[in-house]
Amino acid sequence: MTFTQHLIHKYQHEWRQTQQHPFVQELGQGTLERSKFRFYMIQDYLYLVDYAKLFALGAIKAPDVKTMSEFSASLSNILHEEMGIHRSYAARFGITKEELEHAEPSPITLAYSHYMLHVAQNGGLAELTAALLPCMWSYWEIGRMLQEIPGAVDHPDYGEWVRAYSSEEFGQHAEWCITLMDRLAVGKSESDLARLETIFLNTTRYETMFWEMAYRQQMWL
Numbered sequence: 001m002t003f004t005q006h007l008i009h010k011y012q013h014e015w016r017q018t019q020q021h022p023f024v025q026e027l028g029q030g031t032l033e034r035s036k037f038r039f040y041m042i043q044d045y046l047y048l049v050d051y052a053k054l055f056a057l058g059a060i061k062a063p064d065v066k067t068m069s070e071f072s073a074s075l076s077n078i079l080h081e082e083m084g085i086h087r088s089y090a091a092r093f094g095i096t097k098e099e100l101e102h103a104e105p106s107p108i109t110l111a112y113s114h115y116m117l118h119v120a121q122n123g124g125l126a127e128l129t130a131a132l133l134p135c136m137w138s139y140w141e142i143g144r145m146l147q148e149i150p151g152a153v154d155h156p157d158y159g160e161w162v163r164a165y166s167s168e169e170f171g172q173h174a175e176w177c178i179t180l181m182d183r184l185a186v187g188k189s190e191s192d193l194a195r196l197e198t199i200f201l202n203t204t205r206y207e208t209m210f211w212e213m214a215y216r217q218q219m220w221l
């Protein structure tokens with residue numbers, strides 16, 4: 001069993017929660033309230049700004065030029081492709097540029113993105129990769145799951161989102177991250193692996209908390 005297979009097996013309960021959350025299910029069914037998706041888009045944009053910095057730190061920590069250029073390409077992809085989805089949704093949902101630029105992150109958004117940045121700044125490349133893996137991997141799982149729901153890819157509001165995260169191109173990104181994690185785990189001590197597991201568990205939990213926060217449109221209690 002590879003290290004990443006071990007991770008989703010060990011934390012299968014938490015892993016499934018990311019995919020079974022009502023926000024995700026209703027997004028796929030096309031029944032999600034627009035105001036919930038609007039809230040999500042704004043918070044996700046703020047999250048992505050910090051998330052992108054993780055890839056810049058990955059380029060710094062990369063052990064070779066090939067890995068460095070992969071992190072650099074991903075950084076560019078997030079800034080231009082992934083945030084492009086947000087900008088297109090912003091236009092469609094009446095979110096102005098000013099609203100996006102001046103929006104306040106919720107405590108969950110702050111906690112999640114700052115936790116990842118903390119891990120990335122204080123650990124090595126394996127820790128950084130463990131922190132970002134649930135984000136990449138769970139979205140790919142969700143994209144592929146929702147793609148199977150009749151009408152989901154053609155939904156006027158949410159179809160673009162489903163198409164983006166179920167695409168072949170995005171799948172390659174997610175697989176790159178999974179393979180990198182497995183490669184970096186080789187030869188690690190038991191205690192190092194245990195630390196990587198904990199980081200993966202924490203950011204997997206944060207993924208579900210992020211859906212929950214958006215579902216409740218919760219800035220605060």
Ligand SMILES: Cc1ncc(C[n+]2csc(CCO)c2C)c(N)n1
Nearest residue numbers: 044047077078082135136139173210
């Ligand atoms: C809370 C939250 N978690 C994960 C993603 C997905 N995501 C963000 S950046 C990226 C990599 C793109 O190359 C992916 C898959 C998101 N948007 N928001």
